[in-house]
Every structure is written in structure tokens, then in C-alpha cells.
Amino acid sequence: MSVVLEQIFQVGFLAAIIRIATPLAFATLGEMFSERAGVLNLGIEGIMLLSAMTGFTATSLSGSLWLxxxxxxxxxxxxxxxxxxxxxxxxxxxxxxxxxxxxFSSGLAYFLYRLIFGQQSVPPSIKSFETLPIPVLSDIPVLGPAVFNQFSLVYMAMAAVPLAAFVLYRTPWGLSVRMVGENPRAADSAGVGVIATRFQAVILGGALMGLAGAFLSMVQFNAFTFGLVSGRGWVAIALVVFGRWDPWRSAGAALLFAFVDALQLRMQASGLGHIPYEAFLMLPFIFTIVAMAVMSRNAVAPSALLKPFRREER
Amino acid sequence: MFRLEARTSTPGWFNLALPLLAIGATLVLCSGLIALAGAGVIEAYGVMFSASLGDSYAITETLVRATPMIFTGLAVAVAFRAKFWNIGAEGQLLAGAVASCAVGAIPMPGPLAMLLMAAAGAAAGAAVALVPATLRVKFSVDDVVSSLLLNSVIFYALMALIEGPWKDTFSGYPISPPIEDSANFPVLLEGTRLHLGVVAAFLAAPVIWFLIARTTLGFRIRVIGENPEAARYGGIHVERVLISTALLSGALAGLAGVGEVGGVHFQVMSDISPGYGYSGIVVAMLARLNPLGVVPAALFLAAVMTGAEAMSRATGVPAFLSDVIQGTALLAMLVALLFTAYRIRRVGTAK
Incomplete structure (x- = not known):
């Protein structure tokens, strides 16, 4: 046990958790916005992959990371x-x-990547972002170097959580999103454009999924590989359920998943040789399924989730 | 002005016209990508066609490739009929492949081996499908997400096997030992890969059609999908039917894996399925969830996949075009299905 605790309080381990959690946090928040407006977006897995591809390609061709x-x-x-x-x-x-x-998105991502870069024995890579230490805060022992000496996209993810909570709970638009997700009929009567609000929420969610993809190809791997997303999108959908459609809880769920994932990576590396490494790779997925089984009974999805809205149907 | 008007019934020819419309739209949309790759659209589709349907050998190759997708298409069609959202056909196929490979490696008379391989593969697929169904019934876990996540778990389990106890100690490659020669499915046409499993797939479609359309279980599957409240009111044990549906669906997907092991690869490797489980969703939707329609739909996708490789060699257009075509076909079919619910009516033209 003490070995595990020692591992946890290492700078590298904490930093790994943050880095694994970042794309998941973006993706989970994105899916959450979409679902709060009543739209399940199972396109997330492909959207992340295609975004990762376009982000990588734009940087590779232009040399600009932000582009x-x-x-x-x-x-x-x-x-x-x-x-x-x-x-x-x-x-x-x-x-x-x-x-x-x-x-469609996955197919398009592979197609365009092969078209632009051809078949190369060594996949092309880009020079990624440098870490950006925050003055003073990054000097805090352990926590500082792990949390406050990170990439700008990581800080964006950290900022995105309170921002998402603020937008969802404290702005008129956020209220509209929640209304069209819970009771579109009532929202419509109150003069909220159901179709427009849903479009906006789904598109905002997609933009966040795009950030998740960008982080994968431009920070985590510095390259586009075919198994780049490998189920992270599906995991994000589960994390939304686990996080009960709330920004803070969803981010917490992403951190918890990242903890399990970082732990399994450590366990793989620590040479528990007799156990095949695939058993560790499975672990986060099994953990997610079990977590959903535990949480789903109490979880209350937005009432209008999966239900299309048509005005004339009274 | 045009207006959408609700439709109460759809003419029978829609079953044929809508998929053809969707496929036509798909090919037109995807021709943009061929042009983008700098190849001639007619030439590229021409190569695709001749390489998949142009001669008798090409046709047998397309039939062989359609076989796993007929099974996964049936698996998805059965599941979706009951609104059991089984997106896990991929994992169920892999489980079926592993189980049949394990059985096929045991020396025994050929026919017995083949029967036991099919039984083991079907059982393994059914067992995997049971997980999301049970989670939904007992814990109200969304079946889409759990069946998707399970695909990753099964894939890693397969990898653990072929990189662990099953690893080829001689070559060091992560592939399983081959099944016994006697367990290899007989080839029907000398010089081709047309194996017994192809016939099994073509027979499975009418059997499943009969099951869905003409039996009590099939009736229950349809009712719990269309109206679970009415089903419950009518004394149907919805949860039990859902579990039966999952078992049937999983078994069919498992058989897809059996055919690949017994008739095509004779062993298990990491890329034994290039996403046949997901293609099953496209097949089932193109077929409008009709088991008989699954056969032509699977043949179409198989022709695209077989043809895409030849097209890529001939024109340099990446073979991933076939993946784009699959996704586009699914979306196009969904849009085409709008015509079953609505008709477009011209109303008082605005001046």
C-alpha cells in the first residue's frame, strides 16, 4: 500500500493524471452540453479523431500550433x-x-491523412507546445510542478470547468439549454427557440470535442496515429453519466478515470511481469462499466434526451 | 412551397428504392473525394466494380467478404428491432473467433469440430451480449455505452491471448496457433476461398427472417421494440424478451467470427475483423432491419471493401474511401428513411 501512496505523490504521476484528464475533460464537457440540450452525440469518437487529424495537419503544414x-x-x-x-x-x-x-468522420480522417501524408514508415510528427510555468504557483512543492507547469491547453481545460458551470447555471443561454433538454414544450411556450438552442449546444459541445482531439494529436502524441482516440470518446459518454450531467462532477469523473488510467500505466511499467499488460489496458474500461452500473440507478438524465422536438406535434 | 406531410403507410417498393437512393447519393457524394485525390471518378468506380463483381473469382471474393457482415448485420437487425442498442457486435465477433479457434485446435473428426466451433462461437458471442443486456435490465445502464466499452475490453482480452499463451513461439508473431486442418471449412469451388460458412450465412438470413416475422419470439421482439408499454400490458415479460434478443444477437455476431476463423484465416490475429461489427450497423440500417434485406446490403458493402483495395492500387485513391462510403451510406439511408414517415407535398406556391 505504501508503495502505491509513494507513487501517487510523485510529481510525474500527478502530472500524468492531469495530462490524461485534459482531453477527457474537454470531451466530457462537450458531450455534457450536447446532452443537457437533449441530444446524445455518439459522433464524439469520430469527431475527436477527425479534429485530431485536421489540427495536426494544419499545424504540420503551417507551422502554427494555434492555427x-x-x-x-x-x-x-x-x-x-x-x-x-x-x-x-x-x-x-x-x-x-x-x-x-x-x-463517417473516422473514415474521412484516415482517408485525408493518407492522402496528405502518404504512407510513411515513420509517421510525421510536429514540435509540440512547450510547458508554461505559472509564476509563484509552480514553485509549490509537488503540486506546483505537476499542476502549474503544464501546457496552455491544460490550463484551458482547467478554466473550462468553472466556465462551463457558470454558462450552464448562471446565464440566460444556459437556462435555455437546460430547459430545452428537460421540457422543450415548456421552453417553446416561454419563447425559447428549441431548435436553435439545441443546435448551439451541440455545436459548442463539438468545439470542445475538437479541443480534446487537438490535445491528443498535438500535445499528448505529437503525431496522428490510427488508434489515437481508441475509445476515449465512448469513455467520455460514460463519464457524463457518471458525472450526472454536471460540469464539476463530470470533470471529477474525468480526473478519477485519469487516476485509474495513470495507475494502470504505472503498474504496467512497474513490471508486474506475470500479468499481461492488456489486463491493465482493460482496467479503465471495466472500471467505467462498473462505475456506470453503480451510478446509473440514481442518475437522472435530462428528460428530453433522445427525444426529437417537432412544433406541430401537440 | 413544399410541406412535409405525415405518411400513414409506405408502398412496398420503398424497401428497394430507399436503399438504392441512399447508395446512389453516397456514391455521388464520395466522388468528390475521388476527384480530390486526383483520380477519375468513373475510372475509380469502374475499377471498384470490376474488382468486386467483374469476374467469377471477384464475385466469390465479395461473397466471402460479405459473409461476416451478413451475420453482424443480422445481429444488429435483430437487436435494433427490439430497440436493444447492441453496438457490441465487434466484440461479440472477436469472442466468437477466439472460442471457435480454441475448439478448432482440438483434434477431432472434421464435421464434429465444425459443429462444435459454431456452437462455441455462438455461445461466446451470446455471453458477451448478455453483459450489456443484463446491465440494462438490472442496473438501467445505457446499452449503447456499455456495449461499446465492452468492445475495447474484448479486444484487449484477445490481444492478451495472442501475445501471451497463444503467441507463436516459433515466429514470435502475435497470432494464435492454427486450427486443425480437418476443422478448416470445406471450400466449395476449387481455386477460390468460397467456404461452407458463406452458405451458412445465406441460409441464416431466411431463418432469422422466419424467426422475426413468423414466430412468437419474433413477435415479442418486434412488440417490445415498437411499444414496450403495450407489450407489458399485453403480458409480455419485456426484460426476458430483451435478454433473449441479446442472446440471439450476440450468437449471430459470434458466428461471424466463427466463419472468419474456420473459413478464411484458420487462426486468430489482432486484425481479424476490420470493423465488421460496426459495418453490421450500416448493413442492418440499409436493410431497414429486414433480415432478408441484410444479404444484398452486406453484398454492397463487401463489394465496396473488396473493390476499394483494387481501386487504391490502380488509381492511388486511399482505400479508406470504403470507410467513408460506409459512414455516408448510413447517414444517407437515415435521411432516405424520412420518406417513409413523410411525403413532400406541394402547397399553394408562394409568388
Missing amino acids: GVLAAVVTGALMSAVHALFTVALGLSQHVCGIGVTL
């Missing part, structure tokens, strides 16, 4: 706008559309 981030955000927003078009405007099945968006 890459912008490209990823725009990609995420565009692809989720497609999802919104199908599910909100046309009222098609959110489940099947989401899978369609994921299949």
Missing part, C-alpha cells in the same frame, strides 16, 4: 453541426446518426 487548435475546434463544431442537422432539424435517431457520424 492547428483552431482547425480542430472548427472541425469539431462543423461535424457536430452535421449531427445536429440530422437529429435536431430532421429528428432522426440520435443513436444511429451518432454512429454514422463516427463512422
Whole structure:
């Protein structure tokens, strides 16, 4: 046990948790906004992958990291706008559309990547962001170097959590989002544009998913690889349930998952040789399934989740 | 002005027209990508067609490739009929492959081995599908997410096997030992890969159609999907039917894995399925969840996949085009399905 505790309070371990949690936090917040407005976005897995690809490509071609981030955000927003078009405007099945968006985006990501970069034995990489130490705070022992000597995208994720909570709970737009997700009929009577609000929430969510993809290809791996997302999008959907559709709890869920993931990485590295490393890779997924089983009974999804809204249906 | 008007019934020819419309739209949309890659659209699709359907060997290859997708398509169609959102056909296929490979490696008479491989593969797939169904019934966990997450778990379990106890000690490659020669599915046409599993898939479709359309279980599956409240009121044990659906769906997906092991690869490796489980969703939707429609839908996707590789060699367009076509076809089909619910009516043209 003491070995585990020793591991936890290492700077490197804490920093690893933060780094694993960052894309998950973006993705989870993105999915949360979408679902709070009543739209399940199963396109998340493909949207993250396509954003990771466009972000990487834009940076690789232009040399500008921020241009890459912008490209990823725009990609995420565009692809989720497609999802919104199908599910909100046309009222098609959110489940099947989401899978369609994921299949389409993943296929497009692979296709365009192969078209632009060809087949290379060593995948091209980019020079990533440098860490940005925050004065004073980064001098705090242990916590400082792990939390306050990070990449700018990590700080953005940290800022995104309170910001998302503020937007959702304290702004008129956030109120509209919650209304169209809980009771679109009432929202409509109160003069809230249900379709427009849902579109906005899904697109904002997609932009956040784009940031998640950008972090993966531009900070975590510095390259685009085919298994880049490998289920992180699906995990984010589970984390939204686990976080009960709340920004703070969702971010907490992302941190908890990152802790489990960082722990399994450490356990792999620490040479528990007789256990196959795949057992550790499975661990976060099994953990997520079990967590959902424990939480789902009490979890109350937005009432209008999965339900398309049509004005004339009274 | 045009207006959408609710439709009460749909003519029968829609079942054929809508998928064709979706496929046509898909090919038109994806021709943009071919042009982007600097190839001739007609030439690229021409190569795709001749490489997948142009001669008798190409046709057998397409049939072989359609086989796993007929099974996963049936698996998804059955599940979606009951609104059991089984997105886990991929993991169930892998479980079926592993189980049938384990059985096929035991020396025994060929026919017995094949029967036991099918039984083991179906059982393994069903067991995997039971997890999301049970979680939904007992813990109200969303079946989409749990079945998706389970795909990763099964994949890592397979990797652990082929990089661990099953690893080829001679070559060091992460592939399982081959099954017994006697367990290899017989080839039906000399010089091709057309194996017994292909026939099994083509027979499975009408059997599942009969099951869904003409039996009590099939009736219950349809009712709990269309109206669970009415089903409950009518004395149907919804949870029990959901579990049965999951077992049937998982078993079918497991059989997809059995066919790949017994008829194509004769062993298990990490890339034994290039996403056949997910393709099953596209197949089932193109088929409008009709088991008989699954066959032509699977043949279409198989032709695209087989043809894309040849097209890539001939024109330099990345073979990933087939993945884009799959995703686009699914979305196009969903839009086309709007025509079953609505008709477009012209009303008092605005001047």
C-alpha cells in the first residue's frame, strides 16, 4: 500500500493524471452540453479523431500550433453541426446518426491523412507546445510542478470547468439549454427557440470535442496515429453519466478515470511481469462499466434526451 | 412551397428504392473525394466494380467478404428491432473467433469440430451480449455505452491471448496457433476461398427472417421494440424478451467470427475483423432491419471493401474511401428513411 501512496505523490504521476484528464475533460464537457440540450452525440469518437487529424495537419503544414487548435475546434463544431442537422432539424435517431457520424468522420480522417501524408514508415510528427510555468504557483512543492507547469491547453481545460458551470447555471443561454433538454414544450411556450438552442449546444459541445482531439494529436502524441482516440470518446459518454450531467462532477469523473488510467500505466511499467499488460489496458474500461452500473440507478438524465422536438406535434 | 406531410403507410417498393437512393447519393457524394485525390471518378468506380463483381473469382471474393457482415448485420437487425442498442457486435465477433479457434485446435473428426466451433462461437458471442443486456435490465445502464466499452475490453482480452499463451513461439508473431486442418471449412469451388460458412450465412438470413416475422419470439421482439408499454400490458415479460434478443444477437455476431476463423484465416490475429461489427450497423440500417434485406446490403458493402483495395492500387485513391462510403451510406439511408414517415407535398406556391 505504501508503495502505491509513494507513487501517487510523485510529481510525474500527478502530472500524468492531469495530462490524461485534459482531453477527457474537454470531451466530457462537450458531450455534457450536447446532452443537457437533449441530444446524445455518439459522433464524439469520430469527431475527436477527425479534429485530431485536421489540427495536426494544419499545424504540420503551417507551422502554427494555434492555427492547428483552431482547425480542430472548427472541425469539431462543423461535424457536430452535421449531427445536429440530422437529429435536431430532421429528428432522426440520435443513436444511429451518432454512429454514422463516427463512422463517417473516422473514415474521412484516415482517408485525408493518407492522402496528405502518404504512407510513411515513420509517421510525421510536429514540435509540440512547450510547458508554461505559472509564476509563484509552480514553485509549490509537488503540486506546483505537476499542476502549474503544464501546457496552455491544460490550463484551458482547467478554466473550462468553472466556465462551463457558470454558462450552464448562471446565464440566460444556459437556462435555455437546460430547459430545452428537460421540457422543450415548456421552453417553446416561454419563447425559447428549441431548435436553435439545441443546435448551439451541440455545436459548442463539438468545439470542445475538437479541443480534446487537438490535445491528443498535438500535445499528448505529437503525431496522428490510427488508434489515437481508441475509445476515449465512448469513455467520455460514460463519464457524463457518471458525472450526472454536471460540469464539476463530470470533470471529477474525468480526473478519477485519469487516476485509474495513470495507475494502470504505472503498474504496467512497474513490471508486474506475470500479468499481461492488456489486463491493465482493460482496467479503465471495466472500471467505467462498473462505475456506470453503480451510478446509473440514481442518475437522472435530462428528460428530453433522445427525444426529437417537432412544433406541430401537440 | 413544399410541406412535409405525415405518411400513414409506405408502398412496398420503398424497401428497394430507399436503399438504392441512399447508395446512389453516397456514391455521388464520395466522388468528390475521388476527384480530390486526383483520380477519375468513373475510372475509380469502374475499377471498384470490376474488382468486386467483374469476374467469377471477384464475385466469390465479395461473397466471402460479405459473409461476416451478413451475420453482424443480422445481429444488429435483430437487436435494433427490439430497440436493444447492441453496438457490441465487434466484440461479440472477436469472442466468437477466439472460442471457435480454441475448439478448432482440438483434434477431432472434421464435421464434429465444425459443429462444435459454431456452437462455441455462438455461445461466446451470446455471453458477451448478455453483459450489456443484463446491465440494462438490472442496473438501467445505457446499452449503447456499455456495449461499446465492452468492445475495447474484448479486444484487449484477445490481444492478451495472442501475445501471451497463444503467441507463436516459433515466429514470435502475435497470432494464435492454427486450427486443425480437418476443422478448416470445406471450400466449395476449387481455386477460390468460397467456404461452407458463406452458405451458412445465406441460409441464416431466411431463418432469422422466419424467426422475426413468423414466430412468437419474433413477435415479442418486434412488440417490445415498437411499444414496450403495450407489450407489458399485453403480458409480455419485456426484460426476458430483451435478454433473449441479446442472446440471439450476440450468437449471430459470434458466428461471424466463427466463419472468419474456420473459413478464411484458420487462426486468430489482432486484425481479424476490420470493423465488421460496426459495418453490421450500416448493413442492418440499409436493410431497414429486414433480415432478408441484410444479404444484398452486406453484398454492397463487401463489394465496396473488396473493390476499394483494387481501386487504391490502380488509381492511388486511399482505400479508406470504403470507410467513408460506409459512414455516408448510413447517414444517407437515415435521411432516405424520412420518406417513409413523410411525403413532400406541394402547397399553394408562394409568388
